[in-house]
Amino acid sequence: MPRNHRAFPRKTGESSRPLGISGNVAEYVLDYLAHSFPTQLFEVYSDENGDLHSRPVIDEHGNPVQSREAMERRDRLIEHLAALPAVQGALDQIVQRFGTDIVAEVTGRSRRIVRKTNADGSDRLCVENRPASANLGETQAFMDDEKRILVFSDAGGTGRSYHAERSARNQRLRVHYLLEPGWKADNAIQGLGRTNRTNQAQPPLFRPVATNVKGEKRFLSTIARRLDTLGAITRGQRQTGGQGLFRPEDNLESPYGRTALRRLYQLVFAGKVEGCSLTRFTEATGLDLTDQDGSLKEELPPISTFLNRILALPIALQNLLFDVFEGLMAAQIEAAIEAGVFDVG
Template sequence: VYVSATGATAVENLAYAQRLGIWGSEDFPFANRAEFVAAIEDGGVAAMEVLARDLKSLGLYAARSLSYDGVEYDLLEHALTEEQIRIYNAYADAFQVIHNNLTAALEATNITNEAGTLNRDAKSAARSAFESTKQRFFSHLITSMMTPTLIGAIEKDRVRGHSAVVQIVSTGEALMERRLAEIPTEEWSDLHVDVTPREYVGGYLMHSFPTQLFEEYSDAEGNVYSRPVHDEDGNPVQCREAVRRRDEMVEKLASLPPVGSALDQIIHHFGTDTVAEVTGRSRRIVKKTGRDGIDRLAVENRPGSANLAETQSFMDDDKRVLIFSDAGGTGRSYHADLGVRNQRLRKHYLLEAGWRADNAIQGLGRTHRTNQKQPPLFRPMAANVKAGKRFLSTIARRLDTLGAITRGQRQTGGAG
């Protein structure tokens, strides 16, 4: 018997279940596991539905989940302000400049030329790094821009006596650690540092933008390719034109306005006395008021037991707001349990859905569990820009897969 508490979102999630006889048996037309995976992937969601139904009809498969009866949904949409539109357009223009310079840099470094591509691997790596940085950045940017609307909604929830739970994916810890590594520890009690999604773009330009020179060569058949150039000591030779373009873009990037991360905005607004943070961060930058009454940014270490203590503070009603990332998205309970002091209505805000449907559903399940006083109110968030809707639509499509492969019907992925 195979037992899993997590729903399958891809056919590979069933590839370990050899004893089900899905392949190499008379009940299914698949000779081996590879053939099974390939056939179901080619068939898409419809094939997953048929597979789940056939397994259930043979008594080999059962999928159960908590009912979502009584759970209410209310989309919270953020309309970008004029200033936010200006900032968004500025970053969009900046990425257009980076894209154009990337094409020029690929030619300057001899990765490509007018005749075509000379080094496919280098070109693919450069394009992939650019696209992943672009998607990650705009996801963070839109999430950060939606945060003021979220903060306003949480303020109303507190007045009405409710508890707010905020679900995110990224905490920006890696970015923060890189910036702190550049600052002496004796200055950590009074920081003047910019830790914003803009730094992701700066990191891409400095570490992934193609600046190494390539040289052309011909193989035995006369095909022209290119390969990296190194000096006598084995160091990469830099292309001056590509380096010049990169440095100009770094200067332009520094002039663009910063937008604080969502997690830091929430903690800085409400304070650590109100917000319970359940993430994987080992330290964070918080606002602290000095004896002179002036607020300063300082580094605060978080022990390994911080998540347990923060969760308990929320359940004990000592803190009315809880924000969690993937590190707090499984195995924890934030619902209105009848056995805890905080039995207030949970307003669960899906601020950042991420890319994985199973993780999103796992997160939503933290506030909707058995033995609760009342079900939560789920509030997914979206901005009035197509790029923002794209991230939610990605999760919606993957919920179809989740429903198809677990319940035999694509519409049940998020319905329970």
Template structure:
């Protein structure tokens, strides 16, 4: 990838490497080449690369944890390169604290624009556990998410360990344990063929047994011969982190199907909350054709310590109507005119 981006002439490398292996022009063999030059000491090579990136001479920077300590790469207003940063994370760290530090390399004060973040991982459901942990930690700190809603795609999209996530997990567990019906059709199944749903439940239950989520398992005899029963303890019923962690121990097929089922139930709960008006979207931009303040602003609370007041503003917004409603109104108006006797 380093070569595809243009090599050392176009890419600033801020890592702990002292040199690199360069393939010979003939294509046979490689040679070792130091990262520094005669004009730049090895101890200053990372700082030199940073200056080239901030000065706009190199528009791509590759950083590692070993070389990024104390390095600021935000779109600083004092720098020549004020282009919006797109921060790609190729490998999420195990620690959320380290992830926060990495994201902080491109998101600092005095920046011309906030960065966009892209978390890259495979389509394995269990691997999303790491993104979930990082997103939850960042949301708890109010950093890079809805606190700065213009920092690109909100990382809250990766936070499965939320109140809705806990409810979705409980509903999925109860459906698999056949305590309640599943609220959605499992992936790879159809409602027209109940046998496919039952087959999925059997496989899902066996998978949960294999990773220790379903405990005290008993294999039935007689009429229920071969049927597995057990229980999921209360602390596991809402533990999204444990579920995502245990997914890593499952084969990819059932791992992905379980994760897709969990996300489908989560999406259903969020959609219901939106319809009922209970979903908290955080800070959002209100858009309308006409916005007018309604009434006089009202002070709803005054802090006794600081004297700061919380003021309620009410607005009326005219968003217009949709194209479908407008077309229908035009058709109805035309029909009325066409039936009106001349």
């Protein structure tokens, strides 16, 4: 079978056959390495002035000579990349980690890859078809306490309730993890409202999720900002929009965030950010902080541009800059609270 397909058994009635799943991204990378990895041999020579230069080596027939060492390195890299396992999405990881007997999935998927146990105790991955009525059955299984974990998406979060309803068998505390919230605050509120309704035995515990990749906080910041704005529009007070779900420092685009960012720019310009010089910052982010005369610009890049650019940086540099930025922002908020001028909306 070609390298851009991986076989999984798919049941059709009583039989099963392989399912080809396209992995064209990996195929493109491997093809690029096979044809673009530099393998031509070069030699060093000196000109009439004694300066050293390099030039490609050509054999007696005029053909380029290949470097055996470079070809071996290319082949080892291709072999290593081809052997890497596929990166699963969060939904597949949860389903395969805990199993379909524990996880109720309410999404728009018609098929999914699940882990099955063979008679000899070994595991295998197979593709499972999901009927149109699967979401209804999965919801009922969760509310009847037959399944302890519920995963739902935007497609599965419309018109359903998952709160600890007093008439339901499952009245356990809902610990609601907000994973991949998206950009729309109203959708986030709708999703959170699925586990927080009237006539419930107990309210849920909301937990926004972020990894240790600091640039990811940019997405939670967008939700926090839009929830603040929505609260100001609907209730006249910004902090009510997030229902206490986010802290003041979670909204990176607040006035305190903008002030902290300007201070970060000043520190980078002065060379006071250890591990990130002005030159490295400019080359990595593409943000120019200096005027033609070499002084710091008066109009510096806005917070939204900075947050978008930082997502493209290596993780180590992301975390380094975010640590400094968050420290500056926390200091701004703390100073405002101590002075009694903190804006709570």
